[in-house]
Amino acid sequence: MATRGRKPTPTAIKMLEGNPGKRALNNNEPKPAKKAPRCPSWLEDEAKKEWKRMGKILEQMGLLTDMDMAAFAGYCQAFARWKEAEEFLTQHGSIVRTPNGYLQQVPQVTIAQSNLKIVLKFCEQFGLTPSARSRIAGDGAATDPEDDMELLLGGD
Template sequence: MAVRGRKPKPTALKVLEGNPGHRPLNKKEPMPKGKLPRCPDWLEDDAKKEWKRLGKVLAEMGMLTEIDRAAFAGYCQA
């Protein structure tokens, strides 16, 4: 079955843009809290340093959550 139309825009993005369509905001959208995930043991030493350096800042800004652990680990390892 094909789904038609645009994908819904995330609520946070609507808020940043000032909700130009003036449609009701989704109050039930999942909002993970900014939190530095546990650093994976398998990361190399330089990657662990990058995890500590950048991870804390991103978590404080609410831009890094538990959900982002795998992607952030990939970035640090690269």
């Protein structure tokens, strides 16, 4: 059965945001080790580059775990396809003339648009947009997220 309403915010993000709603945190939420999953071998080369670039940052923030492999792989693959389509458009343009003389949009326009939408949805999930980041407290460059969390929550 589908649930209604807004998607719940992951506890890790609520804690980084300082729990602005002051609602009780879900103590039963799974807490996988804060260790980035291994990059899948089947990702495109550009997706692997994005995995390497963003994986380190998200792991340091405590937002990427082994359980997130599929979601993060989806982000990286969509990023690679979006980039490939945008590079094509930069090099070749977005309109071609058909043999009948009509102007037609190339498929890469749609590919770029649809993959950008996918990328942005994943970015929201991982806190990678300016609005998502504005809700997160801290400098984002923590070397040990648990220590920063203790400081944020007033622990020793």
